[in-house]
Amino acid sequence: MGGARVGKWFVAIPMALLALATIYPLVFTTNVAMKTRHEYVLDRFSVAESLRWSNIEGAWNSVGMARYFVNSIVVVGLSVTFLLIIGSMAGFALGQLRFRGSRALFLGCLAALFIPFQVIMVPLARTMADTGLLDTYPGLVLAYVAQFLPFTIFLMTSYYAGVPADIIDAARIDGNTLYGVYRRIMLPIGRPALLSVGILNALFCWNDVLISLLLMPSADHRTLMVGVTALRGQYSDNIPTFAAGVLIAALPVLLIYLFFQRQIADGVTAGSTKG
């Protein structure tokens, strides 16, 4: 037994160091964001003299981070809402209702899951330009919905397939239409899956840079991540303000992670063990 215990610590110490290496970059960035330029130039590592919010304020106000933040919130909010509505409708139909073509539709969805955005971005940008949706919020929301819908449907379908058919039969006997079953039974039952897939989609959309960069070229339509890439050029000689901008963009994700870590992990691992 003693040997095993020593062995465990022998592993735990490198793992703790790795954990430190995982957290430290963010701690470092937070610390830098609290420093003055002078402090940073003098010593990269010294602890900031005080909790100074002026850099955060500066980044928030001066380069339009506030604007980008609002843009991102709007786009992510709309995208996730549409994804959940469309995805749960399709998931209910594909997971519970046997109808002609349902199997083929599900397989088509799975195939779409393996088409990366990079492969369709050129024709998609062209289509968006042709239809006047380029550089508009509806265009970007539509692109996000299209990008993450296959994953959403896949998850909702496997979740709803696990709901016992008896529940639906009972509801039908009670006089519910299919629409009633969807609204009164499937949506409430699907809440855990909807939460998980909603949070994941919010992260995907919030974190995206390629789609947004491609479809929202003008400066005041930028989403937050594109805004962060622009910061680099503007603040290459003012590292603390740059770090503050990065921190603003990371903060919502950090909060979501703290509250919903389990839901995120559930969504990420869906499909890895069953099927």
Added chain:
Amino acid sequence: MPVGGSPPSAGSVSTTEPFAAADGRTVDDRSGPDGSRRARSRARDWERLAPYVLVAPAVLIIVGLRLYPLLLGVNFSFTGDGDRNGEAVGLDNYLALFDDPLFQQALRNVGLLVVLLPVAVAVPGLLATFIYLRVPGHRFFRSVYFFPAVLSPVIVGAIFNLLLAFDGPLNTVLGSVGVGPVDWLGDPDVAMFMVVGVHVWATFGMGLVVFLAGFATLDAALLDAARVDGASLRQVIRHVIIPGLTRTIQFVFVTTMIGMLTSMFGLLYVMTSGGPEGSTYLPEYYIWIQQGQMNRPALASAASTILFLIMLVVGLLQLSILRRTGRED
């Protein structure tokens, strides 16, 4: 295209064909015995059509904005750019592509990713094994390791831009022990390794939670038996964990490779912009540059098609290799 034909056929079927048994038992009869027959049959029609109404928005979006663009893009890759816009040019774009040193570099870097793939899978696999065996602090490790996986590549790239800057903290530390300075992101021989390293740093937590979900399905009794029999950690991994987790390992291999091929754009864009000297190009970055900066969308489409083929080949290859090893065990 395994998919192209099915969604439209489902749509056309909906008005003409008889329907599966499920609908027979579900006719809504609330209108009662004296309700008009027409109202009832209308309700029945609606019930029959309902599944198609439910999937219609999803089908429209997926077909219109994912499957159709794929075909459009492949088609587009056989036409010309600029003066030859719209003309059929055969394989010219593909020839130009393979002549372009930047695209060659992008393919070489894909090769590097494939070589590094086993490492990128083994690291989370090994860490998950330790966490599953309840190393002290395993809950904490799990939470911490997973965290960078939810950060945007843009954030991660920006943070490492700071850390790896020539006058940045890493070189400061190394300098204090008499090493360096190294131009981490400015040296063509080093930069790609740094970008890949940062990608692995940021995403190994993803593989980790997938492995842990796989472990949860593993028969704990088997593991206990092996340990009672005095099996070493290496033997346990070789004879219990790997055979028991074939499906999970497969899943991590495929998703990690897909991640490497399709989600490093943010890092490349922020950390190196493909440089120095084009040494950190990947196909996805090349597509972006040709489409957005060089205004050569047809050439970009050809690169897209190649990327899609690479993903297909890598996916099928890995699946077949893993299936074979799975059978041996």
